[in-house]
Every structure is written in C-alpha cells, then in structure tokens.
Amino acid sequence: MLAKRIIPCLDVTDGRVVKGVNFTELRDAGDPVEIARRYDEQGADELTFLDITATSDNRGLILHIIEAVASQVFIPLTVGGGVREVADVRRLLNAGADKISMNSSAVANPQLVYDASQKHGSQCIVVAIDAKQVSPGKWEVFTHGGRKATGLDAIEWARKMEQLGAGEILLTSMDRDGTKSGFDLALTRGVSDAISIPVIASGGVGGLQDLADGVKLGRADAVLAASIFHYGQHTVQEAKQFLAAQGIPMRLA
Amino acid sequence: MNKIVVVDYGMGNLRSVAQALRAVAPEADVKISGEVADIENAHRIVLPGQGAMPDCMRSLRESGVQEALMRAAETKPLMGVCIGEQMLFDVSEEGDAAGLGLLPGKVVRFQLDGMLQEDGSRFKVPQMGWNQVRQTASHPLWQGIPDNSYFYFVHSYFVQPAQAAHVVGETEYGKPFACAVARDNIFATQFHPEKSAAMGLQLYKNFVHWQP
Numbered sequence: 001m002l003a004k005r006i007i008p009c010l011d012v013t014d015g016r017v018v019k020g021v022n023f024t025e026l027r028d029a030g031d032p033v034e035i036a037r038r039y040d041e042q043g044a045d046e047l048t049f050l051d052i053t054a055t056s057d058n059r060g061l062i063l064h065i066i067e068a069v070a071s072q073v074f075i076p077l078t079v080g081g082g083v084r085e086v087a088d089v090r091r092l093l094n095a096g097a098d099k100i101s102m103n104s105s106a107v108a109n110p111q112l113v114y115d116a117s118q119k120h121g122s123q124c125i126v127v128a129i130d131a132k133q134v135s136p137g138k139w140e141v142f143t144h145g146g147r148k149a150t151g152l153d154a155i156e157w158a159r160k161m162e163q164l165g166a167g168e169i170l171l172t173s174m175d176r177d178g179t180k181s182g183f184d185l186a187l188t189r190g191v192s193d194a195i196s197i198p199v200i201a202s203g204g205v206g207g208l209q210d211l212a213d214g215v216k217l218g219r220a221d222a223v224l225a226a227s228i229f230h231y232g233q234h235t236v237q238e239a240k241q242f243l244a245a246q247g248i249p250m251r252l253a
Numbered sequence: 254m255n256k257i258v259v260v261d262y263g264m265g266n267l268r269s270v271a272q273a274l275r276a277v278a279p280e281a282d283v284k285i286s287g288e289v290a291d292i293e294n295a296h297r298i299v300l301p302g303q304g305a306m307p308d309c310m311r312s313l314r315e316s317g318v319q320e321a322l323m324r325a326a327e328t329k330p331l332m333g334v335c336i337g338e339q340m341l342f343d344v345s346e347e348g349d350a351a352g353l354g355l356l357p358g359k360v361v362r363f364q365l366d367g368m369l370q371e372d373g374s375r376f377k378v379p380q381m382g383w384n385q386v387r388q389t390a391s392h393p394l395w396q397g398i399p400d401n402s403y404f405y406f407v408h409s410y411f412v413q414p415a416q417a418a419h420v421v422g423e424t425e426y427g428k429p430f431a432c433a434v435a436r437d438n439i440f441a442t443q444f445h446p447e448k449s450a451a452m453g454l455q456l457y458k459n460f461v462h463w464q465p
Contacts, residue, residue, distance in 0.1 A: 001371070001384065001385065001425065002370075002380060002382050002383070002384045002406075002426055003382060003383045003384065003403060004382075005382050005383065040450070045382065045383055070268065070269060070272065071272055074269075074272075074273055074276070074447060074448060074449070074450050074453060074454060075405070075448055075449075075450055076405060076407075076445075076448045093266060094268065095268075096266075096268055096269060096272075098266060098269070098407075098448060119304075120303070120304055121303050121304035121305060122379065122409075123303065123304075123379055123381070123407040123408070123409075124303070167379055167381070167407075168381060192374065193374075193375075196366075196375065196377055196378055197377055197378070197379070198377045198379075198381045198382070199377075215372075216372070219372075219373075219374045221377055221381070221382065222382065248372075251383040251403040
C-alpha cells in the first residue's frame, strides 16, 4: 500500500536552517547538510528546503546546499523559494532537486506552472499555497512569505493549479504556522477532497497526534513539520511508529 | 574497470542516478554521457527518464544515441528507470508514442477515478511516494532486498508487459501493476532506486555486479 509520507522541512536563509513563528522571528536551527543527513538516517520520506529569503544574492547558495545534500542523501528533495522562471526550475533540478515548489511566482504568473510542467513533467512541479482563514470555511491565498493578500480562494486556486499541471500541493495554514496548535484540518480536508493530486499538509504541528490527524482527518497524503524535529522533541522514526500504531500506512525503515 | 554510462539525452535527473551508482561502486567509472562512443565502450548502461514519454522518445531520437543504445541492449546489462523503463516497451497511451520495442507490451495510465483508498480518501494521480514491491519472480537484482520493501514512485503511467514472464515485481495502487520487469540482460523499474534510500542503493549495487 502507498505509505503516507513524513517530510521534515528545512527553512534556509544565508546557508543556515532557521525556524520562524507566523513567518517571522527567525531562530537558528543548524547546518542544512548535517540536518538532512540526520533526517535521512531517521527514515524521513522526503526533505523540503525552502529558501525563505530568496534573493538573487543567495540563489547560488541554495544551489550549493542542494548539491551538497543530494550527493549524500538518497531520498527525494523538494526545493522552493524564489523560483521565477522555467530556467530556475532547470537549474534546481540540475543541482539535484527532484521537485520544485513555486508560490508567489505561480500567483504572479500562472503560465509558469503550465510551462514548467510541460517542460519538466508534472511530477516535479509543486505549488505551495499559503492560506489564511477569512471566514468560516473560506481561506485566502497569500504570497511573499505571507505578507501580500491575493484575493484568491485557496480551494479554487488549488483546483486551478492542478489544471495547469501542478503535480502536488504544499498547503500551509498561516494561522497555524509556528503555533504548535495542529494543522488547519478543515482547510487540509477541503483542498485534499477537491483535487486529484497529492496534498502535503503544513503549518502548526506541535506533537505527533497532529501529524496523525493531518492524515486521518485532513486526508493529507503527506505531512510536513519543522520544529518538532529540529529541536529534538521527536525523531522522524518516532513519528512514523506513532502513526503506524494508529493504522496509518508508513514506511518503517 | 567497470564502465557505466548513464545515458544523457536531455531528460531526467541524471545526476541523482550517477551519484547513487558512485555511492555503491566507488571503483567504477560512472559517466553521464550522450556520446555514441561512450555507450559503445560502456560495460553497463542506465537509461533514466522523467517527464512525458513522447518528449523523452523525441529527445532520444534527436540525441543521435538511440541506435547505439539499441545495439548495447542486445548484450550489455541495461537498466531502465521510470520513463526509461516505459520507453523499453512498444507503445505508450501517453501521446500514442512509439517506444523502443525491446520488451513487448504497452504503457497505460492509471484509471482510478471514483475509486477510494481503504481510509476513504481518493486515489491521487500521480502516485507519489513510497510503496511496497512484491517480488513476483526471483532475480539476481533482488539479492539482499527483502520482499515487500518500500521504493519511491512518482508516475501517472505504468507498463503492461505482453508476456507475464517479463514481470519480476508488482505494486498495488488501486490494482496490482508491474513495477519491475526483466529479460536476459535487461532490468527496469518504474520506481526510482536513486531516491529509495538503502533498498534502492542495494538494487544499483546488484546491477553494478550483475553478470547476466
């Protein structure tokens, strides 16, 4: 049976892994290559690297980090942040990324999602959606690290991205991000039931039951978390054992 | 020296494949190449592929290495991965693309609309993630890999070999499908061994030492 995935997320800035609360207040969490190797050993199913302050200055830096990680870690790597054109996708794939995540640029230019998936295949195009609840059962898409409202409905936007060729949706609740109060399960379920491509739930994990709830109640295909792993609260292996004990299919290494 | 060429025709994550081969065979000469001479001089060939099969076939034709690849496939150990597996077959539903015809059969798309997984959620296409591989026939490349081990998949299409004897591994996604095929000096997988951690590396290690 296809296993549900547990994906540690590494927010990278200036060559270091950091962790924020509600997209601000960054704390240092360590060296990306070292952290990637640790999660690989713990049985992580994939790794996601988000270049959270992507500018042309540190673009080269994330390429270097991806090259270093990809030479030592043989699991899928997703990279996001600052992807603006199809050539960026090619560069990141060449550095060793398997999937490329787009967020602000997909909103600014939806054609980019179509062009990139036509050229490199849907399997490597992830659209990241940062969503904030605006009324009961309604979420709005934000861009630019959560600073800019778009007026787009998150569920409608996910459908559109699927139509344009996205292979996966990385769905982050801005209300929950960094709060350790659990995923926004209504948002996750709403998006997952609306589309036919996999959904990664993100934002708000405070403990292992939150991961299980994301899969069972949110119907996420994969769950992403950062701080519970970065600061040694839990290992990835512990998380997998915990979910498996609740009957969730897991790859137990 | 064991010369292994990862065929470069402009498609796929060649670097990951080469890195996995180098990790399991530091003594081998692993080269990413789209040169006919390199393919002719190689002892083993790996054919990766990503994206859409019609594009991959077009790139392979235009790269000028298709004939050298076909000659190599007659005798040298050849491993196909993902679209590199699909291209070994006669034809694909994806764009009605003709394949290389090294294995009889076709490539078809998942038809899982309206079907639900055990937990009530719908089947997502592409199948993306880790799934178990049942070894339906013994093969030297399965050595050291427990039956039902997990491998990493990402695909919307899969192969339907015309001859059951060519199937060496199956995976269940809605229905069982062939995820590993073999005949003579050819072995190919739908999953990505280079992204399948220890079990994937073991498979490449077995390929590097395989004497069909």
